[in-house]
Amino acid sequence: MIPVARRMLFANRRRALLGVLGVAVALVMALALDAIFAGATRQVSRYIDSSPADVIVSEEGVRTIHMSMSVLALSVVETVADLPGVAWAEPILFTSDSVESTSGSRRLSYVFGYQPQGRGGPMKLMAGAAPRRGELVLDESAATALQVTLGDEVSTLGQSWRVSGLTTGMTSIVNTTTYVQYDDLAEVLGRQGTASYVLVGSEGDPDRVAEEIARVTGLTAQTRAQFSAEERAIVQEMSTDLMLIMSVAAFVVALAVIGLTLYASVLSRLRDIGVMKALGSSGARITRLVLVQAAWTTFIALVLAVALSYLIGAIIAALAPDIDLVVAAQSVVRIGVTAVVISLVGAIAPLFRVWRVDPASVFRRAS
Amino acid sequence: MSDIALAAEHVEKTFGEGETQVRAVRGVDLEVPSGEVVLIMGPSGSGKTTLLSMLGAMLRPTSGRVMAAGSDITALPESKLPRFRAGTFGFVFQDFNLLGALSARENVEFALNLAGVTGKPARRRAEELLDGFGLTDRLDFKPHKLSGGEKQRIALARALANRPPVILADEPTANLDSKIGHEIARLLRTTATEEKRAVVIVSHDNRLKEVADRILWLEDGAFRALEGMATDPVCGMSVDRLDTPHYQVDGITHYFCSTGCRDEFAANPAHGRPTAGAVPGES
Numbered sequence: 001m002i003p004v005a006r007r008m009l010f011a012n013r014r015r016a017l018l019g020v021l022g023v024a025v026a027l028v029m030a031l032a033l034d035a036i037f038a039g040a041t042r043q044v045s046r047y048i049d050s051s052p053a054d055v056i057v058s059e060e061g062v063r064t065i066h067m068s069m070s071v072l073a074l075s076v077v078e079t080v081a082d083l084p085g086v087a088w089a090e091p092i093l094f095t096s097d098s099v100e101s102t103s104g105s106r107r108l109s110y111v112f113g114y115q116p117q118g119r120g121g122p123m124k125l126m127a128g129a130a131p132r133r134g135e136l137v138l139d140e141s142a143a144t145a146l147q148v149t150l151g152d153e154v155s156t157l158g159q160s161w162r163v164s165g166l167t168t169g170m171t172s173i174v175n176t177t178t179y180v181q182y183d184d185l186a187e188v189l190g191r192q193g194t195a196s197y198v199l200v201g202s203e204g205d206p207d208r209v210a211e212e213i214a215r216v217t218g219l220t221a222q223t224r225a226q227f228s229a230e231e232r233a234i235v236q237e238m239s240t241d242l243m244l245i246m247s248v249a250a251f252v253v254a255l256a257v258i259g260l261t262l263y264a265s266v267l268s269r270l271r272d273i274g275v276m277k278a279l280g281s282s283g284a285r286i287t288r289l290v291l292v293q294a295a296w297t298t299f300i301a302l303v304l305a306v307a308l309s310y311l312i313g314a315i316i317a318a319l320a321p322d323i324d325l326v327v328a329a330q331s332v333v334r335i336g337v338t339a340v341v342i343s344l345v346g347a348i349a350p351l352f353r354v355w356r357v358d359p360a361s362v363f364r365r366a367s
Numbered sequence: 368m369s370d371i372a373l374a375a376e377h378v379e380k381t382f383g384e385g386e387t388q389v390r391a392v393r394g395v396d397l398e399v400p401s402g403e404v405v406l407i408m409g410p411s412g413s414g415k416t417t418l419l420s421m422l423g424a425m426l427r428p429t430s431g432r433v434m435a436a437g438s439d440i441t442a443l444p445e446s447k448l449p450r451f452r453a454g455t456f457g458f459v460f461q462d463f464n465l466l467g468a469l470s471a472r473e474n475v476e477f478a479l480n481l482a483g484v485t486g487k488p489a490r491r492r493a494e495e496l497l498d499g500f501g502l503t504d505r506l507d508f509k510p511h512k513l514s515g516g517e518k519q520r521i522a523l524a525r526a527l528a529n530r531p532p533v534i535l536a537d538e539p540t541a542n543l544d545s546k547i548g549h550e551i552a553r554l555l556r557t558t559a560t561e562e563k564r565a566v567v568i569v570s571h572d573n574r575l576k577e578v579a580d581r582i583l584w585l586e587d588g589a590f591r592a593l594e595g596m597a598t599d600p601v602c603g604m605s606v607d608r609l610d611t612p613h614y615q616v617d618g619i620t621h622y623f624c625s626t627g628c629r630d631e632f633a634a635n636p637a638h639g640r641p642t643a644g645a646v647p648g649e650s
Contacts, residue, residue: 001480001485001486002469002473002476002477002480004466004468004469004477007468007469007473008466008468010468011467011468269468271464272466272467272468275460275464275465275466276466276477277449278423278425278452278458278464279452279453279458279477279478279481279525280449280450280451280452280453280454280478280481280482281449281481282446282449282450283446283449285449285481358425359425359452360416360420360425360426362458362460362464363416363419363420363460363537
């Protein structure tokens with residue numbers, strides 16, 4: 001069978017390329033949006049995801065760090081540590097503020113207070129040492145942005161701190177993470193004798209340990225995976241409307257582009273379609289012709305869009321490490337399904353046009 | 368009659384309603400047996416194209432019947448007409464109407480695909496036809512790289528691809544020079560004689576009279592007797608002697624399609640073509 005649809009589509013390579021590029025750009029918009037969102041979501045739960053804790057204990061009903069306030073009595077740490085299946089328990093304090101350099105550069109930051117040599121601090125030190133009293137550890141990306149280095153002074157929570165160490169991977173486009181000693185943060189916040197959360201290491205099944213802690217203390221205890229999922233969910237909930245608007249915008253752009261591309265292709269081939277009908281092409285065959293053209297345009301655009309998304313992700317990662325882009329397989333599948341819907345909807349107007357072509361029009365002289 | 372490949376019985380076609388109603392074809396009767404070439408001539412707007420569209424199952428008559436290959440086209444449901452056209456008719460057009468995105472071979476193969484012939488058999492048949500028309504070295508050429516004569520031979524190969532009993536040709540020589548026009552006319556004649564196809568040609572081209580078994584004059588949607596026809600000595604068009612501009616020179620009356628042709632002739636009668644139908648002494 002002669003692949004008439006493909007031949008017709010690519011007979012005018014420039015038009016076909018423009019159409020494919022137009023759809024690809026719209027799909028890249030959608031993919032990039034997903035990738036930025038996935039990256040931002042991953043960044044939000046990075047402290048928990050990189051923590052050695054198997055279970056995190058918080059005030060009853062509090063399930064996240066983000067957009068939450070948890071206050072626990074420090075005595076909870078000992079209670080939890082004595083429970084069966086618990087290997088260790090350590091308190092952390094949490095607040096948020098901005099970190100400002102002496103030059104006036106400023107960055108929003110989560111501030112964690114942890115015990116010296118404890119497990120609530122930075123997962124990896126790239127340079128320098130853990131903070132002593134009056135010192136803090138900054139993320140290296142934030143340090144670069146603030147134009148500070150080891151030994152420099154920065155201010156946060158209303159006082160000056162010396163940068164003792166640099167960690168990595170804890171800065172996003174929104175904020176960074178800073179680590180100070182537990183006692184320093186308790187003093188600044190006036191929260192001596194309290195903890196925000198208790199990090200717990202388990203010797204057995206973390207789910208059972210979490211259940212036991214909750215049963216005995218009446219507090220909320222979640223495994224790391226549960227806590228991380230809650231963190232991501234709250235960000236997703238907060239961003240749903242924005243994401244919906246952006247997704248609809250990308251969808252409409254892709255739809256318009258593919259519709260116009262197909263319509264232009266069909267308009268330029270109306271005589272050919274008339275000839276095909278005159279020679280004996282059925283309505284179904286003509287419908288298939290348009291749908292195959294839509295499918296080809298969308299398929300190539302999708303492949304191009306995925307490749308471009310990975311390429312853009314790699315370039316951004318190299319140029320702006322703070323921006324975490326995650327092109328997830330499920331996102332590609334979702335955009336792929338959307339693209340199929342777009343190609344079908346985009347083919348409607350061209351289909352109505354070709355269905356109306358009169359086969360007898362072939363007897364009219366070509367202009 | 369069993370060898371009648373195409374027949375029209377009292378075919379009428381009316382467009383519009385009320386004051387804007389136009390009767391494009393009025394009670395046409397026609398029978399074309401296999402092997403015959405029928406040339407339908409007539410002035411522009413006489414209904415030739417409308418009649419051809421109805422004969423080719425592209426337009427339904429307002430009344431009357433069209434029979435092709437033993438089937439009543441007018442009784443066939445719309446959904447069956449495309450397949451019927453693919454197997455029953457071969458079309459040749461003035462503008463060739465080859466699919467620009469396909470090569471010469473693919474254009475012929477496409478017609479075969481429509482009749483259900485695909486793959487190697489379609490390819491072989493297409494090559495065989497194009498070889499027969501001297502296009503062996505043009506198989507993979509796109510239409511825009513071919514001459515008018517080559518395009519029309521491909522169109523003819525496409526028309527013959529499915530061995531249809533009826534070939535319908537609309538001004539098949541109009542865009543061709545004299546030599547190629549004669550060649551296409553000869554091919555149509557050969558097709559009718561050797562392959563026993565009924566060939567219906569709609570044209571203004573007098574050269575085609577040479578290959579036609581019958582010439583019909585269509586005017587105002589109805590066939591008229593040819594005895595009353597003459598040839599315009601300026602443009603070569605066939606014209607009715609009644610109610611047309613005429614001019615007498617050296618005792619011979621000449622007939623014209625328009626006053627423009629008459630005035631041109633009157634300015635220089637020596638430039639006129641040899642004419643048919645000019646009448647000595649008539650005024």
